[in-house]
Structure formats: structure tokens, C-alpha cells
Amino acid sequence: MSTSNKPRIGITLGDCAGIGPEIVGLALNSNRITLGAEC
Numbered sequence: 001m002s003t004s005n006k007p008r009i010g011i012t013l014g015d016c017a018g019i020g021p022e023i024v025g026l027a028l029n030s031n032r033i034t035l036g037a038e039c
Helices: 020-029 031-036
Strands: none
Touching (some): 020 031
16 A cells, blocks of 8 residues: 555546547656656
């Protein structure tokens, strides 16, 4: 079990046929997101 002090975030895809999956992929590949939050 993790005892991280980072906030936990959740991201929804929205419409799978839209731009949502691409945006989520870019966000998860960003160091800003992964270093600043538990995801």
C-alpha cells in the first residue's frame, strides 16, 4: 500500500470516438501530471 502525500486524480475519457483518449494519453505521458499526483 502506498503512503503518498500526492493527491490522487481520476481522468474520464468521455466519448471514446472523440479526442478524449488522445488527451488522456498525453496527460499520463506528461511529467507534470505523474510527478505531481498519484494516478
